[in-house]
Amino acid sequence: MALSRHQRGGRPLKRVPEKRPELRTIIVFCEGRNSEPDYINGLKKLPHIAENTALSIQIHPEPGVPLTLVKRAIEHKNDPEVDECWCLFDVEWPKNHPNLARAIDIARANEVSLAISNPCFELWLILHHQNCSAFLDTASAERLSRSLDGRTGKSIDPAVYMPLRRKAGRHAERLDVRHERNGTAFPHDNPSSGMYKLLRSLEGEQQDGRSDC
Template sequence: MRQRRREAKSLKRKVAHRPELRTIVVFCEGKNSEPDYVNGLKRLPEVADNTALNIEIHPKQGVPLTLVEMAADRLANPEVDECWCIFDVEWPKNHPNLSDARQLAQAKGIGLVVSNPCFELWLILHHREQTRHLSTAEAESMSRKLDGRAGKSIDAAVYMPLRKQAASRSERLEQRHVRNGTAFPDDNPSSGMHRLLRALERR
């Protein structure tokens, strides 16, 4: 009985099709802690595998409205899927044109990450609950004491493992403001960073 001839295997290598990455551009008001933190997110495998994350810092530390205008221009590029702006309210002297920045962002479909009084509140939430009203100076001082840093730059690797705890605390603060009827910009303390985390880490 004749042996059945085996079919010759194709020598062509199968090409793996990597899914197209989402392109997200994050605009930062500050040039230290915010970009340091976002770069930490950028290095997470669950972000790097799905997203091309770019960071832009206003050269003159522009005010919130300027950042949103920059983001609106960038979002007109068809290669960009999402734009987000990270900025502070600042306390006791609020940034100018905060309401205009929020309205423009909503009209243009730009994501906002607003921290009140400042981004350091978000850093504090990685370590502990914070429900008491804070000035910018108080938040900065408390944040430095909690992680031991001397200046504004942070080691993002310290924060990445704690980000989900910070997000939970931030969401609880948000719910508390809703219950109490405290609306922006009087929602001190608060941070919208948990929204950016959800957007970046979604599958």
């Protein structure tokens, strides 16, 4: 009778652990408001994003600083461990943020990606609930956003928005197509939001029939 490996005194074979693929590192720079960080933290918790991407947030404590966000992103972009840097900021109406055009030009020259919402991030939140094609000032967008999700404070519940994010992405992309067709140039492309581009970077091209969670 043949002896087993254990009976012969040989060492048992060790299982070699599978090496996990290296995570992409993406840093998102945004203003120190509640809704943007809340939303990004919601994305971080989605299992398919957490398994593939190290997503971190850098928050500037003061609002209204697109150029500052871009400059900070450029500093991190030179880190070989960082794959992508994104800046999230608003246009604001009736008075636009200063240095918007300069911030965009510098970002593009340094390969920093942008997700700009016009007039503000609340427009992106609105698009989760409904389409929106009419010009909005910032105050009107904030009021409409609050009426749609019922929040009373500045923070949002990401769990409300995550299942609807692809619907919002389709609405936002259609707005961009409409502005391009009409020859509407920035910053007059109100309403619009580039947040769908960030989602596409994180999740790839998603089919409408796939689950949103």
